[in-house]
Amino acid sequence: MYAVTVRDHFMIAHSFRGETFGPAQSLHGATYVVDVEFRRAALDPDYVVVDIGKASGIVKAVLNELNFSNLDAAPEFEGDNTTTEFLARTVFEKIRACISTGDLGKHADGLASLKVTLHESHIAWASYEGDL
Amino acid sequence: MYAVTVRDHFMIAHSFRGETFGPAQSLHGATYVVDVEFRRAALDPDYVVVDIGKASGIVKAVLNELNFSNLDAAPEFEGDNTTTEFLARTVFEKIRACISTGDLGKHADGLASLKVTLHESHIAWASYEGDL
Amino acid sequence: MYAVTVRDHFMIAHSFRGETFGPAQSLHGATYVVDVEFRRAALDPDYVVVDIGKASGIVKAVLNELNFSNLDAAPEFEGDNTTTEFLARTVFEKIRACISTGDLGKHADGLASLKVTLHESHIAWASYEGDL
Amino acid sequence: MYAVTVRDHFMIAHSFRGETFGPAQSLHGATYVVDVEFRRAALDPDYVVVDIGKASGIVKAVLNELNFSNLDAAPEFEGDNTTTEFLARTVFEKIRACISTGDLGKHADGLASLKVTLHESHIAWASYEGDL
Amino acid sequence: MYAVTVRDHFMIAHSFRGETFGPAQSLHGATYVVDVEFRRAALDPDYVVVDIGKASGIVKAVLNELNFSNLDAAPEFEGDNTTTEFLARTVFEKIRACISTGDLGKHADGLASLKVTLHESHIAWASYEGDL
Amino acid sequence: MYAVTVRDHFMIAHSFRGETFGPAQSLHGATYVVDVEFRRAALDPDYVVVDIGKASGIVKAVLNELNFSNLDAAPEFEGDNTTTEFLARTVFEKIRACISTGDLGKHADGLASLKVTLHESHIAWASYEGDL
Numbered sequence: 001m002y003a004v005t006v007r008d009h010f011m012i013a014h015s016f017r018g019e020t021f022g023p024a025q026s027l028h029g030a031t032y033v034v035d036v037e038f039r040r041a042a043l044d045p046d047y048v049v050v051d052i053g054k055a056s057g058i059v060k061a062v063l064n065e066l067n068f069s070n071l072d073a074a075p076e077f078e079g080d081n082t083t084t085e086f087l088a089r090t091v092f093e094k095i096r097a098c099i100s101t102g103d104l105g106k107h108a109d110g111l112a113s114l115k116v117t118l119h120e121s122h123i124a125w126a127s128y129e130g131d132l
Numbered sequence: 133m134y135a136v137t138v139r140d141h142f143m144i145a146h147s148f149r150g151e152t153f154g155p156a157q158s159l160h161g162a163t164y165v166v167d168v169e170f171r172r173a174a175l176d177p178d179y180v181v182v183d184i185g186k187a188s189g190i191v192k193a194v195l196n197e198l199n200f201s202n203l204d205a206a207p208e209f210e211g212d213n214t215t216t217e218f219l220a221r222t223v224f225e226k227i228r229a230c231i232s233t234g235d236l237g238k239h240a241d242g243l244a245s246l247k248v249t250l251h252e253s254h255i256a257w258a259s260y261e262g263d264l
Numbered sequence: 265m266y267a268v269t270v271r272d273h274f275m276i277a278h279s280f281r282g283e284t285f286g287p288a289q290s291l292h293g294a295t296y297v298v299d300v301e302f303r304r305a306a307l308d309p310d311y312v313v314v315d316i317g318k319a320s321g322i323v324k325a326v327l328n329e330l331n332f333s334n335l336d337a338a339p340e341f342e343g344d345n346t347t348t349e350f351l352a353r354t355v356f357e358k359i360r361a362c363i364s365t366g367d368l369g370k371h372a373d374g375l376a377s378l379k380v381t382l383h384e385s386h387i388a389w390a391s392y393e394g395d396l
Numbered sequence: 397m398y399a400v401t402v403r404d405h406f407m408i409a410h411s412f413r414g415e416t417f418g419p420a421q422s423l424h425g426a427t428y429v430v431d432v433e434f435r436r437a438a439l440d441p442d443y444v445v446v447d448i449g450k451a452s453g454i455v456k457a458v459l460n461e462l463n464f465s466n467l468d469a470a471p472e473f474e475g476d477n478t479t480t481e482f483l484a485r486t487v488f489e490k491i492r493a494c495i496s497t498g499d500l501g502k503h504a505d506g507l508a509s510l511k512v513t514l515h516e517s518h519i520a521w522a523s524y525e526g527d528l
Numbered sequence: 529m530y531a532v533t534v535r536d537h538f539m540i541a542h543s544f545r546g547e548t549f550g551p552a553q554s555l556h557g558a559t560y561v562v563d564v565e566f567r568r569a570a571l572d573p574d575y576v577v578v579d580i581g582k583a584s585g586i587v588k589a590v591l592n593e594l595n596f597s598n599l600d601a602a603p604e605f606e607g608d609n610t611t612t613e614f615l616a617r618t619v620f621e622k623i624r625a626c627i628s629t630g631d632l633g634k635h636a637d638g639l640a641s642l643k644v645t646l647h648e649s650h651i652a653w654a655s656y657e658g659d660l
Numbered sequence: 661m662y663a664v665t666v667r668d669h670f671m672i673a674h675s676f677r678g679e680t681f682g683p684a685q686s687l688h689g690a691t692y693v694v695d696v697e698f699r700r701a702a703l704d705p706d707y708v709v710v711d712i713g714k715a716s717g718i719v720k721a722v723l724n725e726l727n728f729s730n731l732d733a734a735p736e737f738e739g740d741n742t743t744t745e746f747l748a749r750t751v752f753e754k755i756r757a758c759i760s761t762g763d764l765g766k767h768a769d770g771l772a773s774l775k776v777t778l779h780e781s782h783i784a785w786a787s788y789e790g791d792l
């Protein structure tokens with residue numbers, strides 16, 4: 001299995017609901033350094049997993065939808081706790097949607113799976129992975 | 133599949149037995165930077181893989197059993213070579229035991245697997261992963 | 265010159281005022297990974313720059329004053345842009361105050377200077393350094 | 397499953413063919429920081445996944461075949477685009493060959509699989525993994 | 529003293545002249561991960577060392593002059609060994625020129641000094657720093 | 661001012677004397693990831709700060725004197741607390757001695773200063789710097 005990963009980041013405000021979260025129930029924020037891993041069994045005719053220019057562009061576009069925002073005020077997350085693991089899934093689904101609409105080019109139909117990792121600090125990170 | 137990882141460290145003295153180990157047969161030591169990854173298929177009702185406060189606490193407690201010690205003098209490791217890969221398994225088993233006794237809370241029964249990675253330097257690390 | 269550095273982090277919400285900041289004028293947030301470097305010309309009688317346990321404790325206490333908060337709502341920052349460089353200075357001053365009140369122990373009077381670095385992402389960081 | 401990873405690097409010149417690559421069609425170069433992960437289900441009699449001295453030596457020998465060269469002039473890559481993912485596979489195959497000829501010692505027949513990751517920058521990396 | 533650092537990278541081919549360089553006398557290449565640190569004694573009216581958007585843009589523009597090229601074929605480097613330390617100075621001078629022509633905005637006249645670090649691998653890097 | 665840094669590591673056992681050290685008074689150990697920075701005002705005739713091959717060789721030789729040992733049993737450290745900051749100074753002095761005896765070649769007389777940093781974990785490091 002081949003894989004290619006690109007890294008980018010976004011910065012948001014949010015808060016959590018539930019005693020589990022202790023002081024993180026207050027409005028605070030985070031920088032998420034994001035690794036998006038694209039996987040496939042065989043390389044495409046250009047010898048790549050994915051056009052890395054297109055892939056980086058899509059990742060940036062997806063993260064820009066979230067960057068510099070307060071997730072507590074976003075209708076799409078109403079009723080949700082926007083934990084790191086939940087946001088990893090959110091980014092995964094947005095990138096999957098871009099792939100299915102052809103934004104990564106015609107060879108992207110060979111992609112098998114995707115893994116999205118969000119680093120919230122130097123001592124904690126979360127990921128979501130799934131098939132395409 | 134979702135995953136959450138927390139990082140901590142411990143510092144020990146030890147030596148190895150066997151010609152394979154060359155100069156590492158002498159008493160020396162290591163800092164192990166430890167990544168513990170918790171995995172599950174679906175998030176719990178709080179939208180998390182695990183209560184990260186409880187998880188960090190358990191990892192610290194497990195590593196404190198080893199921290200600032202000479203493993204050569206520990207009865208639990210008598211007759212063993214305490215290699216990085218062996219210690220990754222040791223930490224794995226200790227955390228698995230904590231989970232099974234309920235230290236991570238009631239939702240921890242949804243955890244599927246665990247991966248423990250020990251970094252011994254900037255150029256070498258080892259891991260052990262298994263189902264729960 | 266000797267130096268010892270300890271790393272910790274804090275997570276906040278804030279926004280900036282001024283066209284320079286573009287989309288960062290909206291409420292968003294950041295994780296700051298913080299490196300605090302203590303410097304002195306000669307080691308103390310224990311052969312250390314600073315009691316690292318006390319130093320780590322003070323850094324954590326100072327960062328906890330900011331952690332999990334919305335800086336826009338903090339009276340101490342009213343009228344300020346809480347940029348990374350401004351916050352590096354803020355953390356510097358808070359730690360300097362702790363040192364001057366003796367929280368780092370009697371040998372801390374040998375400390376010469378301090379440098380505080382805040383990493384806001386994998387591609388940007390800021391620092392403030394000064395004499396004690 | 398146990399795993400041990402060792403890190404090394406190599407530096408090469410090359411160019412790519414195809415419009416997909418844009419300005420990277422010109423002769424340029426890269427440093428590849430290489431992580432080679434060896435995996436097995438059970439430790440060998442010395443309590444290791446692999447003799448790390450032998451493993452590091454083999455990785456260095458394999459990378460030295462490529463280090464300080466222009467891949468465009470290498471007969472072995474004639475007609476190929478030497479992308480990061482392609483080179484990850486190349487390094488994988490060379491290490492697999494070393495294992496099969498016994499360079500890692502007699503216990504290496506317990507190795508189950510191998511993963512090779514090449515980091516081309518702080519924001520992009522690629523890997524190839526497969527069974528042995 | 530305040531400082532702000534931004535990170536970017538470029539990828540080039542080159543070779544060195546002189547026995548000192550051993551096998552690096554052959555055509556090869558490198559990825560340089562570049563940290564550019566801007567320093568000043570007091571913050572500007574926006575509470576920043578430099579407009580980080582403008583600073584990142586200038587760094588990218590300067591590195592793009594070198595990116596995806598063969599330095600051996602560049603007239604500007606004829607007769608030079610394009611070592612990491614030499615290239616750190618080169619990037620320093622190019623950014624200094626941008627500052628002096630006003631590309632960083634009117635407040636940039638408060639900048640005191642600059643440091644440019646080029647990381648050539650995980651085990652080697654070089655820098656050049658100087659006053660503005 | 662130019663600088664070149666090379667990274668290597670060593671692994672030792674030791675213990676500390678004094679209540680300040682708490683549980684670190686027991687025999688334990690550490691991996692030290694070591695950065696040695698060489699500085700000079702002008703490049704040598706080869707356009708380098710130092711012959712990086714020779715420099716890496718000297719650093720490895722110096723660290724090998726300490727690697728895989730128990731510092732508590734080393735006559736050279738009798739009566740000393742081998743703290744990270746003390747060891748940074750120790751490595752500094754050993755490398756300074758190598759330079760003064762000509763091990764870095766004839767151009768090394770242009771070196772102005774040296775900085776040695778020892779990373780003991782992902783959250784703590786110490787350094788010693790001085791003129792040559």
